[in-house]
Amino acid sequence: MQIEVVSARFLHGNNDYYFSPNGFELKKGDYVIVDTEKGKDIVKIVKEKEEVDASSLQDSLKNVLKVATKEEVEEAFLNDKKAAELLPEIKELIAKSGLEMKVVSVEGNYNGSKLTINFTAENRVDFRDLVKKLAEKYKMRVELRQIGPRDASRILGGIGPCGKTCCCHQGLGINDHVSIKMAKNQGLSLNPNSISGLCGKLLCCLGYENNYYVEVLKEMPKVNSFVKTRDGEGKVVYCDLLRKTVNVKFESDNTVEIKNYDLKDIKFRADR
DSSP: OEEEEEEEEETTOOSOEEEEOTTOOOOTTOEEEEEETTEEEEEEEEEEEEEEEGGGOSSOOEEEEEEOOHHHHHHHHHHHHHHHTTHHHHHHHHHHHTOOOEEEEEEEOTTSSEEEEEEEOSSOOOOHHHHHHHHHHHTSEEEEEEOOHHHHHHHHOOBOTTSSBOTGGGTSSTTSOOOHHHHHHTTOOOOHHHHBOTTSSBOHHHHHHHHHHHHHHHHSOOTTOEEEETTEEEEEEEEETTTTEEEEEEEETTEEEEEEEEGGGOBOOOOO
């Protein structure tokens, strides 16, 4: 069965979520109030109405409750800014509590009724007393959420080893499964320092780039296999998967020569 959905993103989110448009005509960029498992919140429409198969939905579909007014949008951003400004104070309070936890960010919900404190910790932390103290101090509901190093990097951002902003901070690859095999597909060094991001985990880009490398590997000859070229038969010593070129070694008498060829200019038996 096909059902109508819109895709939306929370203020601090990188993931898109489906919501029922609930009869509203919504455009990309609209801010709307939605129902969630933790109450009402504000989200931004990132993809307009479309039909999807109901069986593809992992969770029950929540409704768009109303289109947010200009005042509600302004209030949402103001409350979130106020929450973020509490970060130094909350860090100090947690340090005094003696709990082994590192605060990453503080977020406020759209109507200023709740604080969400994201933190990392080596072990599980009993923060029940801390939650009570924070709720009493700030007169609002407080949620402490323990996150992993990858989520911490997503929130904080930074520059990856490639010299660009971390993929996760841009919303790229954060839900992709990543494995060592993907690094092997790219022919990368398996040195952990070479294939790990700022979070210490495998690079996100390995996941979302993998489909390309899997397909290109099917087209390329294997290293150490023999191929036919316009200059005769030679041995493959390197394949450039991005440029789709092949380095071929020729040995004759006491000389060794390596030449570079476009994939289309060589012949070989594909046995992948």
